[in-house]
Amino acid sequence: MSPGSATMRLPRCLVLLASLVPPALSSWGVSYPESLRASGGSCLVVPCTFSYPADVTTTGGIVAIWYKDYEGQRTVVFHSTAPQDVDSRFGGRAQLLGDPMARNCTLLLRGVTPGDSGLYRFRFEIIHGDRWSASRDVTLSISDDLELPSVTSSKEQTEGQRSTLECSTPYFCPGGDTALRWEGYDPQVSQVSSHVQLDTSGVSHQVTLTSSFTWKDHSKKLLCVVSDGSKRASTEVVLRVRRTCGGDRGHLCHCHHGHIPLLPPPPSLQHFPPASPSLSCSLAISVL
Numbered sequence: 001m002s003p004g005s006a007t008m009r010l011p012r013c014l015v016l017l018a019s020l021v022p023p024a025l026s027s028w029g030v031s032y033p034e035s036l037r038a039s040g041g042s043c044l045v046v047p048c049t050f051s052y053p054a055d056v057t058t059t060g061g062i063v064a065i066w067y068k069d070y071e072g073q074r075t076v077v078f079h080s081t082a083p084q085d086v087d088s089r090f091g092g093r094a095q096l097l098g099d100p101m102a103r104n105c106t107l108l109l110r111g112v113t114p115g116d117s118g119l120y121r122f123r124f125e126i127i128h129g130d131r132w133s134a135s136r137d138v139t140l141s142i143s144d145d146l147e148l149p150s151v152t153s154s155k156e157q158t159e160g161q162r163s164t165l166e167c168s169t170p171y172f173c174p175g176g177d178t179a180l181r182w183e184g185y186d187p188q189v190s191q192v193s194s195h196v197q198l199d200t201s202g203v204s205h206q207v208t209l210t211s212s213f214t215w216k217d218h219s220k221k222l223l224c225v226v227s228d229g230s231k232r233a234s235t236e237v238v239l240r241v242r243r244t245c246g247g248d249r250g251h252l253c254h255c256h257h258g259h260i261p262l263l264p265p266p267p268s269l270q271h272f273p274p275a276s277p278s279l280s281c282s283l284a285i286s287v288l
Helices: 013-017
Strands: 005-007 029-031 035-039 044-046 049-051 062-068 075-079 094-096 107-109 118-126 131-133 138-143 150-152 162-169 178-183 190-199 202-212 221-228 231-238 241-246 252-256 280-284
Touching: 029 131, 035 044, 044 138, 062 094, 075 094, 075 107, 150 231, 162 178, 162 221, 178 190, 178 202
Parallel strands: 035 138
Antiparallel strands: 005 178, 029 049, 044 107, 062 075, 062 118, 094 107, 118 131, 118 138, 150 162, 162 202, 178 221, 190 202, 221 231, 241 252, 252 280
16 A cells, blocks of 8 residues: 555445344335445445334245336346346346345345446335335446545644545445545544445445644645546545744744744734735734
8 A cells, every 4th residue: 555545445245234224113115225326347235124014924034126127127136036037137246135034135236337227126025925115216327437536624724733534435335446545645644534334325435534734735635536446536635724833932923825934023023024925924923
């Protein structure tokens, strides 16, 4: 790993799936995100849970079925008991990560292409019992180009104080080549942490950079980079570091957009004129 960059290992998918909570057990229902995105050639996880009344007996087992275009062609993407019914376009690519007996219907779709984009719906059938289809679809969008990662940070950083910058992407592929990282920071004074959201409200991967900066970092560029194999997309952050410094005669200077050497001013000086059009300082002086 090169200095000033970090690629965080993604948490194991099945550990995250264990935290999925099914809807209320007193009703029939299916829950998953409204929409998800993926990069072509990568994989896509659809977090999914379902529920049924507590008095329903499932000792015979539960059949899990995923469809594409349920209201139209009703293409079978995954079938837990009749794999021969799966459309050839999805054969060997669709896998149920969740356990139906634990009311978990999470789907993993590998090797996705733009042709896989569309509406998907889950249906479960209780053997020797009732069956239920989700009331709505989840929209999957797959594109060959990576979407730029989103960055959140303060407009200005104060010298010597800890600053936090967050970067996120909707792409998550367990065990794949998708990676999210920060580049250009000083690892000696920085910490990087990673978090993956994987639940029925959505999927995202976030990397948080916490660091302290000096006036020398002003106008320095940091990059948040998402990559998938040879594909790469980045968002740039230009640091705006506010310098705060005190002199031994009690004067205080706040410099914006640059740096000048500070010398103890004479007591009569009330204002230090700008050294350049892009630099201004205000001085507060006390004579000891």
